[in-house]
Amino acid sequence: MPPVFILVNLKTYLEGTGQRAHRIAAAAREVAEESGAMIGIAPGYMDIHPVSHHYEVPVFAQHVDGVSPGAYTGHITAEAIRQAGATGSLVNHSERRLTLAATEASVVALRQKKLISVLCTNNTPVSAAAAALGPDYVAIEPPELIGSGVSVSKANPDIIRTSVEAVRSVNDRVKVLTGAGIQSGECVRIAVDLGTDGVLLASSVVKADDPGQVLRDLVSKL
Amino acid sequence: MPPVFILVNLKTYLEGTGQRAHRIAAAAREVAEESGAMIGIAPGYMDIHPVSHHYEVPVFAQHVDGVSPGAYTGHITAEAIRQAGATGSLVNHSERRLTLAATEASVVALRQKKLISVLCTNNTPVSAAAAALGPDYVAIEPPELIGSGVSVSKANPDIIRTSVEAVRSVNDRVKVLTGAGIQSGECVRIAVDLGTDGVLLASSVVKADDPGQVLRDLVSKL
Amino acid sequence: MPPVFILVNLKTYLEGTGQRAHRIAAAAREVAEESGAMIGIAPGYMDIHPVSHHYEVPVFAQHVDGVSPGAYTGHITAEAIRQAGATGSLVNHSERRLTLAATEASVVALRQKKLISVLCTNNTPVSAAAAALGPDYVAIEPPELIGSGVSVSKANPDIIRTSVEAVRSVNDRVKVLTGAGIQSGECVRIAVDLGTDGVLLASSVVKADDPGQVLRDLVSKL
Amino acid sequence: MPPVFILVNLKTYLEGTGQRAHRIAAAAREVAEESGAMIGIAPGYMDIHPVSHHYEVPVFAQHVDGVSPGAYTGHITAEAIRQAGATGSLVNHSERRLTLAATEASVVALRQKKLISVLCTNNTPVSAAAAALGPDYVAIEPPELIGSGVSVSKANPDIIRTSVEAVRSVNDRVKVLTGAGIQSGECVRIAVDLGTDGVLLASSVVKADDPGQVLRDLVSKL
Secondary structure (H helix, E strand, C coil): CCCCCEEEEECHHHHCCHHHHHHHHHHHHHHHEEEECCCEECCCCHHHHHHHHHHHCCEECCCCCCCCCCCCCCCCCHHHHHCCCCEEEEEEECCCCCCHHHHHHHHHHHHCCCCCEEECCCCCCHHHHHHHHHCEEEECCCCCCCCCCCCCCCCCHHHHHHHHHHHHHHHHEEEECCCCCCCHHHHHHHHHHCCEEEEEEHHHHHHHHHHHHHHHCCCCCC | CCCCCEECCCCHHHHHCCCHHHHHHHHHHHHHHHHHHHHEECCCHHHHHHHHHHHCCCCEEEECCCCCCCCCCCCCCCCHHHHHCCCCCECCCCCCCEEHHHHHHHHHHHHHHHCCCHHHHCHHHHHHHHCCCCCCCEEEEECCCCCCCCCCCCCCHHHHHHHHHHHHHHCCCCEEEECCCCHHHHHHHHHHHCCCEEECHHHHHHHHHHHHHHHHHHHCCC | CCCCEEEECCCCCCCHCCCHHHHHHHHHHHHHHHCCCCCEEEHHHHHHHHHHCCCCEEEECCCCCCCCCCCCCCCCCCHHHHHCCCCEEEEECCCCEEEHHHHHHHHHHHHCCCCCEEECCCHHHHHHHHHCCCCCCEEEEECCCCCCCCCCCCCCHHHHHHHHHHHHHHHHCCCCCCCCCCHHHHHHHHHCCCCCCCEEEEEHHCCCCCCCHHHHHHHHCC | CCEEEEHHHHHHHHHHHHHHHHHHHHHHHHHHHHCCCCEEEECCCCHHHHHHHHCCCEEECCCCCCCCCCCCCCCCCCCHHHCCCCCCCECCCCCCCCCCHHHHHHHHHCCCCCCEEEEEEHHHHHHHHHHCCCCCEEEEEECCCCCCCCCCCCCHHHHHHHHHHHHHCCCCCEEEEECCCCCHHHHHHHHHCCCCCCEEHHHHCCCCCCHHHHHHHHHCCC
């Protein structure tokens, strides 16, 4: 059984930008070693190069455009994040939506560069559709849980369960992450028990006084 | 076996706007009666009301937003097109792309109002993803055929064949339209032989001197 | 001095869709005749044709794309709204933003069809920029007032005053509307006293049990 | 008189990504020292940090979002590019358009971080509107010249001349760049003679076998 995957999205939080991204990367590295969990971080684009060169930690972009190198000012190519040292990318995060065609193009572009794709979705039918595109991971972010501070265990966990089933029935090679409502080790445990392969989370780690302590708590029930 | 469906997208062509939309609606009505084919037209939003009130022809919107009635200035609700007399709508046309989440919301909004959804796609994996959303139709528009004047019979028809298979394997209640490369009755015949339930086309009817004649040709090999 | 302009945006409110748009159009017509104010309504696209054919009231689209007739599925051309009977259009409403280049193209497209452009803005520098594009009206919608129920008279009216100055200094042929925070005749009076040529408003009329009564109140202090 | 500004946009060209961006930065540094011209480069986001740390050359982002640090996954904040070492940013490039409101927000965000804003425009009225937002530079990219290989000197230079006048009449502290149609030192000379303060260009430098040689030619007639 592969290790549980914990992916920390640094968004554009000040607490996760520049030198402060390094602090989180260092903590991720340490807790991953201690626990055997796979812990990745998704910093801002500008921090992908320095973080991936200073820490042995899987670094993800927060978004990638499915365009080839060329006349695409301001866009993010899979080639460019790969050269900067990234391991993969989020695609279609709730704060950075893509068209259906562009989503597919991003997943394909990542696959061609042997980068890991984490495709974000908002409900069960969208998760099924996402699975049909063949990403490495589908990360389900139920809108009612995003940034709510409400634990997935207290909210109705059915959306996770039905999404896992929907993804598996379309393409059983696609892994699933619980993408919102993760505050603690208890939540991670529930996410895994619901059949997902890990979690995608943000503020509870990034805004913590001690990110390492939060990460240790997150992996504590595995 | 249900009748073949021929859906004519009037786009924003001058030849399909205002009074000139009526001419095409009248031809569609006439040829549908003669042939038994189902012929729908998708005029501009402003023409949905007058056309649907003057002609017994299925009228489609060219786009619909998956939003509820409310503070959505400039948007198109399923409720509003229904009240205007529409039978259904295109969704995610290549000239009016939506995010994956918005695409799903549009399909759901149409379904809730008992309107027909025709969801446009650009390749095989996207067609599979579209099928997972459960629209009434998936219309495959291979980008290399859009507006090309190249017949689907002369281009590689494999994208249609593999898309039909992909759609069926995900959700076999979803019907499929060939959405580009349709110039003649021969093309419609091939589209049906490739396993699709009809065609989505535009300029060859809209820009014709005699739309009725073109429509008669389109249904001539059925 | 030209009459004060009161433009009622029906958005996609159920209370302003289909037959219910007619009720508001009838009230607008009546109160305009009684008072001498210019009262326009901006219904959904599908209602432009029936409303403009049944009522002698200036009808506006809620959005227009600055594209020529052609292969623009799901778009709104100035030509199409003109043929449907519109007098003008909102452009760049806060719920339907456009790029700077597309905003300019919409204003030009409306001007070429002799339609009135009402270009929405959110603050003083944007209002100055908007004026440089030469629309007929700039409608200032301070974000903190939109849908707030807070009257422009109680909030800080400086944004209206500085926007009027900024617009006039760039192009003094451009008229200005107060685009948010309008609840009553008192608010309209203040809007005019602040130097604007009228108001753009929505829910207080559209959602009223008796839209005519609200419109009468709005013009009561002029 | 300030030095002429030559800004090289590396877009997402392979020839300007990763290590290959360094080669162009080195050439820019060298030719700037020799000639006294100000030569900046705008690499991909991931290359801002390494390039600005290895070369004494003004580094620009290709785009910036006018959002504050926070929950904006996949976005680019002014704070983040500043921390990575950037001197400024392009805004609203023709390949990365923004809404009018977002354009203003980006210009303000850059100003607050004391970063240089280069706001791209497509014609004379849009240039006037851009000037009203108070960026440091307006870069005019006439659509018919972008990537055309046609020199601004051979095409009609009137759009540059009228744009300079329009910008100056709205805000005479805003400097202007000629943003397309620059192939040679002769073109740069013409751009300066037309009243602009420099040029924005891309492929002729980025795709050159010897970028330093092209840069030397560009500054040769100053």
